[in-house]
Amino acid sequence: MSVRNIDTGATAARYARGWHCLGLAETFRDGQPHAIEAFGTKLVVWAGQDGELHALDGYCRHMGADLTQGTVKGDSIACPFHDWRWGGNGKCTGIPYAKRVPLRARTRGWPTSEQNGQLFVWNDPQGNPPIPEQAIPEIPGVNTEQWSDWIWDQRVISGSNCREVIDNVADVAHFFYVHHAFPTQFSNIFSGHTATQYLRSKARPDYMKDPKKAEGSTLRSEATYFGPSYMVNWLWPAMNGHEIECVLINCHYPITEDSFMLQWGLAAKGFPGMEPEHIQILGQKLHKNFGDGFLQDVEIWENKTKIDNPLLCEEDGPVYQLRRWYEQFYVDVEDISGEMTNRFEFEVDTTRANEVWEAEVAENLALRAEREKAEA
Amino acid sequence: MSGGRWAKPQTAAGEPGQTEAERTEYLYGGLREIACMRCAAVVLAGKRSPKHTSVQWTQDPDRVCQAFNREEQPGCEWLRASIEAAADDGLFVEKPGIDKPGIEDPSFEGPSEVRA
Structure with missing residues (x-):
């Protein structure tokens, strides 16, 4: 009888499509940018003035600086290097020292959602919008008085x-x-x-x-x-x-x-x-x-x-x-x-x-x- | 905590295509077509022992089965009964050489009650 070998196969060349929970939504609402290492890169997560949570690729498309070391200005995240502003939809919302924003100023964003007091980002290597049938369900009961906090x-x-x-x-x-x-x-x-x-x-x-x-x-x-x-x-x-x-x-x-x-x-x-x-x-x-x-x-x-x-x-x-x-x-x-x-x-x-x-x-x-x- | 790269065993690769062949066997080995006694549902089912059951749907159960998930229990009581009836008729008795190509190790002599 021959010895059995382990087939380790090939490592997945991509990251899964779907909603991924990043943690309790409240932890991201302190007015600061947060760094999340995920999907082979670094994400910047922040809450805009309107309270909405956003997630973008953490590296500024201008000169590659780290947006997680930047500042929240209005609803946008501002780069620490040259103050380029990025909105939650991935579009550059302004460059204070420039007359106009270059046409290609759009970075990679992750759609976000909140459910059960938690923050989710939708990852999709094809870049499609979230699949409605795969929305994270509400857990009945939790976040009411009869239940403990998370x-x-x-x-x-x-x-x-x-x-x-x-x-x-x-x-x-x-x-x-x-x-x-x-x-x-x-x-x-x-x-x-x-x-x-x-x-x-x-x-x-x-x-x-x-x-x-x-x-x-x-x-x-x-x-x-x-x-x-x-x-x-x-x-x-x-x-x-x-x-x-x-x-x-x-x-x-x-x-x-x-x-x-x-x-x-x-x-x-x-x-x-x-x-x-x-x-x-x-x-x-x-x-x-x-x-x-x-x-x-x-x-x-x-x-x-x-x-x-x-x-x-x-x-x-x-x-x-x-x-x-x-x-x-x-x-x-x-x-x-x-x-x-x-x-x-x-x-x-x-x-x-x-x-x-x-x-x-x-x-x-x-x-x-x-x-x-x-x-x- | 190891903290390193994903560990890799130092073994040669298996026979070409073996992993794929085994996968097919693990997914479909021992499954039989079972028609529900009550509705038009047809599933692939397997039973290795009285308490084990495996059901592979190939259609959308909500569309073909009227009793689906209606009771307290998930699934369908009628389908379950149909599978049990097929088991009583001996449908899941293995035919060596067809069901388990090359996976069962004939040299294995584990506890006799397992082999019986």
Whole structure:
């Protein structure tokens, strides 16, 4: 039998088409220009006097100076080098020392939108306007009194392409090994520009201080990617049988082809009659909890290789179908095939895997009990 | 944190075209055409075990299936029942040499209950 080789394939020669979240919109409304390294370049993001948020290529088309070191003047961004002004639509709005603006004074812009208190830019290598059907949906409930504010965090992941984050949508077994939970039910639906993971899991008692508490520690999760990079993850964790509702945003934007910015934000729904500050504390606790889960994945991503020919077993999820779905964001719109967007449903049989995992956990607990007995 | 370039394993490239052939197999291997017992919907479906199901639509379900997403559960109960009925009839029993060209490793002797 011959040795199996890893096919690392070619690196994507472009960045995905679609809405990419840059973070909480409020953080950009301080009257200053902000630098965002993304899509292989640097973007300048600012709020005009009218409050609208804009994103342009950060390098001035006059002499190439860095607009992120410039100043907001009116609704335009002014270059620090010669004060050329650029509007949110990418057109030069004025050169104070010139009689008129050159005809070709137009730079690259990214259409922006705001939803759920977050700022999005539309990236499209073909330069087409946003596709209306792919608008980011409003998350009902959040940003109301019953919910905590968004608690937001971000981290640069280097040495890895953002496709690695997407793969997790179809990855059932890593929940046991990386996140220390039994995935008891797992299914996927890919359709159009959305990809969803339905998961039910329970905690691994061998990773808990008090293993007896594992039984009441369960999780229901519904996570949908709307486009290539913005996932809305509804989570219903239960502790001692009491269910909490929260929403986790898992999103990213590519910096280069082998680095990306990972962002995650959480908002929690308070119980009826709960004080606002207690809802906030609940949100912070859950944010810490699920944020730690992210960092467990990061360790894997930063050290793994790209692999175009994953070798799967029957207990694995539909990695190939998921990657076929993801491919639609890397081809011209004319080249999107029905294969990439047709509805695909997959339910993983977790019976066999969970039997083996239960036995492994039981063994670990027995070893722990022996050790504790010896120490006592 | 490694912080470096994307790691590359030092291995030779695989057989030419192998990745593409495997991809096709992973996407379509074991799928059978199933017509819904209630409406005109025809899908490609696969079942590797009683609890596993794979459904590949080739049409827009909202257009061909009247019961689609109407119930609490996503999808269609009638279609699910049609797939289960086909499974009971033995439609998804693998025919070696047709379904798994070159992917199943005959030398693998994992736990017997997996191979059974």
